[in-house]
Amino acid sequence: QVQLVEPGGGLVQAGGSLRLSCAASGTIVNPYAMGWYRQAPGKQRELVADISSGGSANLADSVKGRFTISRDNAEYTVYLQMNSLKPEDTGVYYCKYDCLGFRCPVTKTFWGQVTQDTVYS
Numbered sequence: 001q002v003q004l005v006e007p008g009g010g011l012v013q014a015g016g017s018l019r020l021s022c023a024a025s026g027t028i029v030n031p032y033a034m035g036w037y038r039q040a041p042g043k044q045r046e047l048v049a050d051i052s053s054g055g056s057a058n059l060a061d062s063v064k065g066r067f068t069i070s071r072d073n074a075e076y077t078v079y080l081q082m083n084s085l086k087p088e089d090t091g092v093y094y095c096k097y098d099c100l101g102f103r104c105p106v107t108k109t110f111w112g113q114v115t116q117d118t119v120y121s
Contacts, residue, residue, distance in 0.1 A: 002026040004095045004112030014121045017083045022095035022112055024076040031100045034078040035069065038117075040091040048093070051078060052100070063089075085119045093117055 006022045022034060035050025035058075049059040049069040057069050066085075071078040082089065095112030099105065 001107075002028060002097050002099075002110040004097055004110060006093075006095045006112045006115050009093060009115035009117045011118045011120065012085055014085060014087055014119055016085050016119075017081070018085065018117060019082070020080040020093060020095075020115065020117075022078050022080075024097050024110075027105065028076055028097075029099050029101070029103050029105070033098045033100060034071065035096055036080050036093050037096055038089075038091040038093045040088070043091075045094070049080060050096070050098075082117075087119050087121050090117060090119045 002024055003026050004022055004024055009020060010018060012018050031053040033050050033052045036048040037045050038048050039045040047060055048063055049067055051057045051069045051071050053073060059067060066083050068081045093115040097110045099108040
């Protein structure tokens with residue numbers, strides 16, 4: 001099992017910044033990827049950004065140039081720096097862990113608890 005803890009999130013004015021973090025603990029198997037998805041009201045959950053244990057990052061087009069994802073492998077923690085926030089960035093943010101490679105257990109994916117981020121104009 002892998003547990004994900006996500007402090008952070010909150011309420012911010014448009015143009016402002018927020019920083020999310022997600023720390024993994026438990027049975028962590030390398031290689032793995034971690035990242036965030038978000039779900040806006042009435043919309044499907046979508047990928048915001050993820051990053052592999054090798055540091056390869058993938059960001060949604062809607063956040064490129066504004067969001068940065070990074071990780072601390074020693075602490076099994078990933079960070080999402082969100083700048084120039086827009087009202088459309090509002091949503092419920094979920095941290096996700098994916099075990100990659102051939103040594104993964106049966107359950108390869110774990111989700112963190114809900115983090116609500118609201119951007120007001």
